[in-house]
Amino acid sequence: GAVVSQHPSWVICKSGTSVKIECRSLDFQATTMFWYRQFPKQSLMLMATSNEGSKATYEQGVEKDKFLINHASLTLSTLTVTSAHPEDSSFYICSASEELAETYNEQFFGPGTRLTVL
Amino acid sequence: LAKTTQPISMDSYEGQEVNITCSHNNIATNDYITWYQQFPSQGPRFIIQGYKTKVTNEVASLFIPADRKSSTLSLPRVSLSDTAVYYCLVGDQGNTDKLIFGTGTRLQVFP
Numbered sequence: 001g002a003v004v005s006q007h008p009s010w011v012i013c014k015s016g017t018s019v020k021i022e023c024r025s026l027d028f029q030a031t032t033m034f035w036y037r038q039f040p041k042q043s044l045m046l047m048a049t050s051n052e053g054s055k056a057t058y059e060q061g062v063e064k065d066k067f068l069i070n071h072a073s074l075t076l077s078t079l080t081v082t083s084a085h086p087e088d089s090s091f092y093i094c095s096a097s098e099e100l101a102e103t104y105n106e107q108f109f110g111p112g113t114r115l116t117v118l
Numbered sequence: 119l120a121k122t123t124q125p126i127s128m129d130s131y132e133g134q135e136v137n138i139t140c141s142h143n144n145i146a147t148n149d150y151i152t153w154y155q156q157f158p159s160q161g162p163r164f165i166i167q168g169y170k171t172k173v174t175n176e177v178a179s180l181f182i183p184a185d186r187k188s189s190t191l192s193l194p195r196v197s198l199s200d201t202a203v204y205y206c207l208v209g210d211q212g213n214t215d216k217l218i219f220g221t222g223t224r225l226q227v228f229p
Contacts, residue, residue, distance in 0.1 A: 004161075034216060043205070044162070044219040093161045095217075106152070107217060109161030 002028045006110035020080045021113045023094030029074035030096030038091040084117045122206045127224040136193040138223050140206030143187045149209040151189045156203045201227045
């Protein structure tokens, strides 16, 4: 099946630094990738949708200058949390959809990245 | 967007059948119903998808009545490893592929 990886799986950083999270589709070309954030005991919240070669579409309330998304190829999207603060500590999950997927609108999720900002 | 409503939590014992119902009164004609499973500190995993009537795979069954305003995920003979959060999602009415997750149902299976 389609596999999506994320790197790193966890990261701890100091307040004010920037953190980059990578999302890769390992065995398929992802026309669209999505970024979610999940706080403890809560549901996933969609942050943005990115298509290869174009600017990401951010959901309402998500600061595009703080959460920089780059989708440079059909297998890689990156999320950079700029000037991270403790309130940005969360579980970040990416997903990818395959243009030729047999199941309508199925997304393949990465294992997530746990970000802790001190 | 079609909003979904699910029970917040459910308890069960090993070997029992578990049915989780999801309400989606505003489902659109072109929308599909999809269920995902999420274990702690992992990304969600696709379980099953359907449009109408009944769909069955090796993991679960999905029952959808004729009016499609609700759906029921059925997990036969659950085990401890089925303890997870289960999300019911309805396809975006537009042409985008984004998924909007609701609260999900936290299923706890006891021995």
